[in-house]
Amino acid sequence: MPSITYRKALNDALAEELERDENVVIIGEEVAEYNGAYKVTEGLHARFGDKRVVDAPISEAGFIGMGIGASMLGVRPVMELMFWSFAYVAFDQIINNAASVRYMAGGTINCPIVIRGPANGGTNVGATHSHTPENFIANTPGLKVVCPATAYDAKGLMKTAIRDNDPVYVMENTLLYGQKWEVPEEEYTIPLGVADIKKEGSDITLIAHGRAVITSLEAARILEEEDGIKAEVVDLRSIRPLDEAAIVKSIQKTNRAVIVEENKPFCGVGAQIASLLQYQAFDYLDAPIERVSAIDAPQIYAKPLEDFQIPDASRVVAAARRIL
Amino acid sequence: MTYRSFSFVLNVFLNLSAYTVTTAKSTNKKKTVARKKTGKASSGPDINASLSPEEKRELYRTMVRIRRFEERSLKSYTQEGKIGGFLHLYIGQESVAVGSVSLMEENDHVITAYRDHGHALAVGMTMKECMAELYGRATGCSKGKGGSMHFFAPDKRYWGGHGIVGGQTPLGAGLAYALKYKGLKGCCLCYLGDGAVNQGAYHESLNLAALWNLPVVYIIENNHYSMGTSQKRSSAGAPLAKRAEGYDMDWEVVDGSHIYNVRKACDVAMKRAREESRPSILEIQTYRYRGHSVADANDKKYRTKEEIQKYMNERDPINVFKQTLLEEKVLTEEDADQISKEARDEANESADFANESPYLDKEEILTDVYWESDNDRDEIQKGRIFFNDDF
Known part of the structure; x- marks a missing residue:
């Protein structure tokens, strides 16, 4: 079994899902031409083009809210936050809109959005860039929260998250991006809610x-x-x-x-x-x-x-x- | 008659001449931006010329139905105690929702803020499902889970009903993004109030819409008060739609007292969206007679009774349209009375219906939270997703 980095595992998951479903689109700051601030989306723009991998301006509330709106019409946006610490400027969208829209519509709307990015401290960048919001995101009914620890889990959970019909927020870790684990070459997914x-x-x-x-x-x-x-x-x-x-x-x-x-x-x-x-x-x-x-x-x-x-x-x- | 009084009234609130000067200046600087004078109807073919008498009467009927519905809901709230929470009435603004929605085509979508009853009825939701939602009943459009601020009807391409000021504006861009992504020729009408123009999410949305050529029409329903704060006390620069120029977007200020003006401006903006995939901002001048919500002190606090009365007398969109239809001999006084009576009866029936409808069972609190838990969850996911030990 080949050994690949956590970063590559995520990259593979994104590529496989872009390949599988034409409604999957990756949107975020520096995800396309820059190849990702942490290189998680490296090569995807070159391979899938402008429509599927989209550089967003620095407007987290705007582009995440836009993704939520698009998801209501059947697009499956995978939104990158350069850091989950930046989620706070988009909190109304992340908490109010994504989590509540299905409920307030009496179950007539789905919001199949993924928001992903690193959520960790330990990188010597001070308080504003080191948040780990899994606890208070998970406090919100309507949302799902995933925190993979290995490359194997990152890939399998990411693929499941993208296929999920509810909002799934994936919290990665920059300190793990470069670490390697064994990951099978054949396709697999990991269900949410299984330790x-x-x-x-x-x-x-x-x-x-x-x-x-x-x-x-x-x-x-x-x-x-x-x-x-x-x-x-x-x-x-x-x-x-x-x-x-x-x-x-x-x-x-x-x-x-x-x-x-x-x-x-x-x-x-x-x-x-x-x-x-x-x-x-x-x-x-x-x-x-x-x-x-x-x-x-x-x-x-x-x-x-x-x-x-x-x-x-x-x-x-x-x-x-x-x-x- | 309306147009004469219009310029006077607008000058009271907005100092119109200043706008005209400002827009004219920018004409020289930017060629790509359409500049329209405030209060003048859009150029181009008159979309209203092709309306049949029956279509005109239907527009009128829908406006009257909205007003009677709102009046009945107010009674349910204040006199009967049947509605709780917030109730933001659309009375005075009917021409905006009815005029714009009347131009919707099969791939056009609607999303609005919390003053959402008018748009709901305009897209064809029934008074019964709307009133029942206000009553919190299982027969409501959202089964009593949404309430006044959160009406939804995705089958009618009506995506809410959003409670946080400006929070729906990125979603509107997203609906337009999805249309474009799927190669559909349509547009999204995204309404907001004049208070929402100062929210960051709105400006982020404008930038995205213009940057990515999204087919969205932002319609500012400018009733001049963000709750109890007048436009003059809350917003720098005017008109509000002019902020579009910073994003290289087309914009126009429209006298909303006449539904023909609304339709004419919307037609241009909606075609621009559908055919050129370009966004626009329309600032439609309107007025609400009631408070921000029913609980608001209204004329006891931040404006005078005389000001409200002046609007009612001179610019009421239903009266203004009625006068036009009478002059056009499309409507008689008897027709108007009949339409009003039918709308009142319909509103009363909807209140009776709501009152007789049950609430959801308590178990239903936990449905509609996740698609997964509503859809044969055992085969899909595992783990616990709801966390009460006693429920």
Whole structure:
């Protein structure tokens, strides 16, 4: 099986879906002639032309709203946000219009739009460019949120997102774009709402999404080497829909949970999962649930401090040791 | 009669002579922009000349139906307590929706803001489904899930009904984008109020529409007040449509008191959209007699009773059109009375219908949220998508 980057996996997914469905159109800042600010759309404009891959002016509210309107008439826009941090200038479109239009129309309208782009800190760019909005996007009924952690997942989830008839928001990670994973050459898709056990274990469960999955895998390796502890790593892959059954099943086996996310803690995804576990797995828990999140301040610029602000393996290991 | 009073009234609000000077100046600078004088009918063939007497009476009837519907909904709200929330009435603006929608062809689409009842009736939605929506009932156009600000009828190419000021303007560009993408010859009529022209999303939409040659017609229904703030206190520069020049778009200011003016200007802009795939801005001067919403203090706060009365007396679009039809001998006073009575009866019936209609069952709160959960979800996706433990 060939090993390709997370970036290439996304690129392949976009190309395959452009090829498959003539209604798929990619729109965003610098996606066409510039080949993508992070090269995710590299080569697509040359291959598919002006109609299918479109450079937008810097007008997130305008072009995302336009995509929502076009989707109501059956176009399937895949909108790139150069950073999810820029979503906030388009929030009315992203939250009010995309999420609510079907409901307010009594189910007579579909909004098959994908909005994708990186949503991560850790890149030494300060507070405005380092947001991770999966928690409050997922708070909005009508929207779906996907946070792939590997190239394999990125490709399979992206293809599903594009085929989905509801708005699906895909949150990628610039720190993962250049990393490689094995990805099969034959076509595949991954359904939303299905978690993946990235590593099996029996002593404690590390629950994560996005790059925090990679951090958790490293933490699991350390726990095994230094403590002889077998940690299970559950990758949520999609936040909404959420694979609650997989989470509960793992806790029933290990009886201990550490929830890891690169988001800030208050009302984060971890809070939702902690609520789930106390409700559905109360009798299986042998220790309090631990949460590891970004340090609760705006993202700091200074590199060494930001590296500490975002959870690393040592913080996950420390949290695990507190409840073992 | 209307035209004489029109210039006086507009001067009160808008200082018209200043506009003419400004537009004339820009004529020398930009050749690509069409410049039309305010208040004058569009050049080109008169689209109204080909209207049959029956078509004229139908335009009149639709305007009257909108007014009677709005009056009945006001009664349901204030006297009967049957409607809650916000209720933004279209009374006084009927010529705009009826005139523009009357020119729609098979690939033309409509999207508007929250003062959306008039457009809904103009595209052919029934009073019953609209009134029932105001009452929040299952028989409403959106089954009671949308409310006054959120009427929808995609089968009639009517895409809402949008509650956030200016929020529909990118969607309008998107409907036009989809038409162009699919190679269909049509246009999108995207309405907004005069308050929406200061929203960023609107300006982003104008740029996209002009940059990408989208067949959209932005229709500013200028009733001169964004809620309680007059145009003079909210918007720099005038006329509002002139901002189109910054985006190299065609624009025109139209006296909306006569439906013929509305139709004439819309015909030009809609043909430009369909045939040249070029966007336009039409600023249609109109007036609302009621408050921004029913709950608004109106003449107790930000304008005088005399001002409202003056519009009612001199520029009411229904009266103005009625006078024309009487002069054209297309309509008699008896016809007009009959049309009004039928519209009132229809509105009363719609209120009775709404009142007798049930609400949705509570379980229906969770339908129409996702296409997926409404369509045999087990075969498509997995995972939990709704998160109440007690429902």
